């Protein structure tokens with residue numbers, strides 16, 4: 001059996017169901033390339049009966065993917081994924097391949113960054129548009145990201161902007177870097193983000209989390225703890241959301 005197991009963002013987020021499957025596993029494969037985790041991932045060893053190994057992207061794609069699926073034919077293999085396993089990750093093809101090859105698949109859900117952002121910031125969940133990921137503009141400029149932000153703004157919807165993570169190269173985009181990239185693109189296109197409200201979200205749900213709202217260009221002035229970071233671009237907040245921005249997201253007067 002291949003178990004896709006969400007581990008949330010901290011060892012405190014493990015569900016009873018997650019612990020049950022960690023205990024049953026012959027082997028726990030830890031994805032440590034799709035997100036950062038508050039605790040040292042070796043803390044999972046306390047709950048796991050079987051061997052614990054760390055996987056890079058190549059271990060879960062191509063040949064690596066096929067050998068994992070074959071192993072799961074006869075053993076209980078748990079793939080432990082930060083957040084919720086199928087939200088904004090690259091594990092869908094592994095699941096589809098396993099099902100195609102007749103290997104039993106189980107999904108154990110946990111807290112995702114999308115859920116955390118929507119429920120913690122005081123913005124209404126049904127007022128969010130399409131989520132985007134902002135990547136470093138090294139190979140191409142991420143025009144499609146800013147175009148989606150514009151489309152969401154036109155539809156009076158907020159945008160969650162996840163930020164580039166290249167953990168194998170120890171690179172994680174910060175809020176000030178993201179603001180700079182977005183404002184440069186905006187200068188080339190519609191020039192409308194200077195007066196747009198945004199929320200910088202750093203280490204949400206970690207013990208030292210910081211959430212700060214302000215006009216997008218002003219977010220570079222704040223001292224956020226290290227990544228993981230995200231941004232929320234706010235569109236036409238309702239009065240109750242405006243109260244949330246002031247009280248929960250500390251929007252200055």
Ligand SMILES: C[S@@+](CC[C@H](N)C(=O)[O-])C[C@H]1O[C@@H](n2cnc3c(N)ncnc32)[C@H](O)[C@@H]1O
Pocket residue numbers: 009034035036081082083084085086087088089111112113114161162163164165201202203204205206228229230
């Ligand atoms: C690929 S997504 C993670 C998806 C994960 N499967 C989930 O369900 O949450 C990784 C991105 O989420 C954001 N992120 C993750 N944890 C975060 C946190 N605690 N606070 C702020 N942003 C976070 C960052 O932008 C990071 O680059």
